[in-house]
Amino acid sequence: MKLLLISPELKESIFSYSKKDVRSFWFPRLSLPVLAALTPPDVEVRLLDESIEKINFEEEVDLVGISVMTFLSPRAYEIAGEFRQRGVKVVLGGIHPTAVPEEAKLHADSVVVGEAEGLWPRLIQDFKNGDLKPFYRQNGLPSLENLPHPRMDLLKRDAYLTANCLQASRGCPFGCEFCSVTNFFGNTYRLRPVKDVVKELESMPPGYVMFLDDNIAGNRKYSMELFEAIKPLGLAWSGQSSLRLADDLELLKKAEESGCKGLFLGIESLSQENLKKVRKGFNKVEKYKESIKKFFDHGISITAGIIFGFDGDDESVFERTAEFLEENRITLSTPAILTPLPGTPFYRQMEKEGRVFDKNMAHYDGRHVTFYPKLMSPETLQEGYYWLNHRLFSIPSIFKRVIMPAQPYLLSRLGINWTFRRMANRVPKGGISPIARLLHRIQGTLNSSSEGLIPNTPPVTDLTASGQQPAPDGDVSIGLSHLLQNTREEVIERILSIHTTYDEKIKTIRVSLKGVLDERVVKKFIKRINKILATGVVEVVVDC
Structure with a gap:
């Protein structure tokens, strides 16, 4: 009996790994060597990693096993279909078939749900007897004692890091x-x-x-x-x-x-x-x-x-x-x-x-x-x-x-x-908007020695203890001035923490402030907020 175990790979994708990539930093997945180790010794086993070797669909094999990750499931189903058209039985297993076994069964003769220990030898014997079951499921969890060593010797070792x-x-x-x-x-x-x-x-x-x-x-x-x-x-x-x-x-x-x-x-x-x-x-x-x-x-x-x-x-x-x-x-x-x-x-x-x-x-x-x-x-x-x-x-x-x-x-x-x-360098350049850069620069933790957005003056106000509500709708300067006039004076550490969140869908920025403010800080803060408003933001909400 000849068994072919396949690890699929993305095809015609900018994210596909080349052979050079695999050799530079990658290592083999363990699933196939583990299955090979669980296979009875009278079965001839070959492992194929599609990231380093092409599949020959005309290869004479009796059974094909494919280990499937979610993003590789379309390719795995495509491979399964090619072999099944040629009359070869196909078994699917791995993370994705375990999550969606009924879906996987549409593309295979049998599906292994969960870990393979205890199931795989039985599946092989059932196949030999012409009695392959549609599903093989774990009852409980297999012991990890005395596991056979994965058959890494069946891999093209030099193809990996x-x-x-x-x-x-x-x-x-x-x-x-x-x-x-x-x-x-x-x-x-x-x-x-x-x-x-x-x-x-x-x-x-x-x-x-x-x-x-x-x-x-x-x-x-x-x-x-x-x-x-x-x-x-x-x-x-x-x-x-x-x-x-x-x-x-x-x-x-x-x-x-x-x-x-x-x-x-x-x-x-x-x-x-x-x-x-x-x-x-x-x-x-x-x-x-x-x-x-x-x-x-x-x-x-x-x-x-x-x-x-x-x-x-x-x-x-x-x-x-x-x-x-x-x-x-x-x-x-x-x-x-x-x-x-x-x-x-x-x-x-x-x-x-x-x-x-x-x-x-x-x-x-x-x-x-x-x-x-x-x-x-x-x-x-x-x-x-x-x-x-x-x-x-x-x-x-x-x-x-x-x-x-x-x-x-x-x-x-x-x-x-x-x-x-x-x-x-294979992927598009992408980009971030000007408002993203402004959002990044406006937030952070600043103190009186800062040279950036809000260089605080001596400590004057504790906003976190003030109990003030968010700034009223309308002019930002009016809201912050109102806030300053009603805050409790208290000498504290000269730090202002600024955090912003931008909801792109409704063009609204929420600014959360914790720490101290003075009039000079407010003016500089308003100036930066106005720059953000000039980018097309509809509303700025200030929470203190």
Whole structure:
């Protein structure tokens, strides 16, 4: 029996990875090697990654298995259709078929729902007996003890940056509403025995190691044991964690000593309110700078996951985020557009509110706008995303983030940024509006020594204690003068905090002020507000 296992890839897309891209920074997905390891030894297995190899639909095979991510589902269904037309049976599995099994079954002879352990050998035997079932579903969750090592030997190893990939855990202890991981792994976070992980690492050829866990430090006790156990192996490795790791200096030190050189961290947003609404409030925006420094102090580079399109995001979010990443010298970032992935709470919310307008799953890749954002148009979000990619991978930005001063492993970090620059140059230039730049410049925290928008005079007024209502409609100067005349005088720290939110749909800016004002500050503030009004904004609402 001949079995062909396929990992599909985008075709004819500006976001497709070339072979050069894959060799420069990518690694293989584990799903196919795991399936190959679960396949009985009498079956001849071949793995095909479409990002590095074309599919020969005339190849003589008995059964085809395709691992399907949501944005690759249209391509997976196309591949399945080609083989089924030739009389070859096709099985679909992975995150997307698990979320929408009935849809997947329309394009396959059988669908695996959930993890493959315990199901795949039975499926193979049923196929041999001519009794392939339409669905194979997990009853409970498979044990992670004594798992066979993924068949990485069946891959074209030299086609990737590294093929030394493994998992020590499955799932994530958190439940972020936009993430599909929680649903796939049954809302659990499960751990392999440390001895099994060490044994798998010892079986790998020399080279850089990638832990493909969704959170390598999600269980402190386990991670301490794991990092201590792999320390003697002398590895260099990368993985994925949460920012909370920075709060545990002992665990962070253990990660460093075990050979951790880089981590993907889901920063996601610079707005605490955004994070709270998607159940990621454990990220503390006020601690970002401090946390990032701790990783750097332990020799760990950061790849930052940043998402755009939250309900609190307006046009100013793009430039503000770019400056944050540059000022904090983030080694690499992977900007993404918030996407309502099937099976997630966010998808259900957007469907309920009638905000999903694009059902083409090929666009559910974090690079296309598929729903109506709250404070900006889909076009503004898409153009801002394009603009940010070009900004972050411009030579000046790379220089700021990686070279001044030089980071450790300078050449490799420059190399991966150059690869991302090459990919960014394939997408449209995009752009942000003049009002987005003004919005970005008007907000921030300012004190009496500032040379910017509001250089405060000596402390005079505590607005936060005044109990004043928002400025009355009409002339901005009248509203603020009224506010000043009725505020309680109190000597406090000379700081004014300004936050703006722009609703593009109704051309309205809401300005929130906290801190101190005086007459001179008011005049300068009004001058800037009038500049914004000149851009076509219909209304400015000031909250204090």
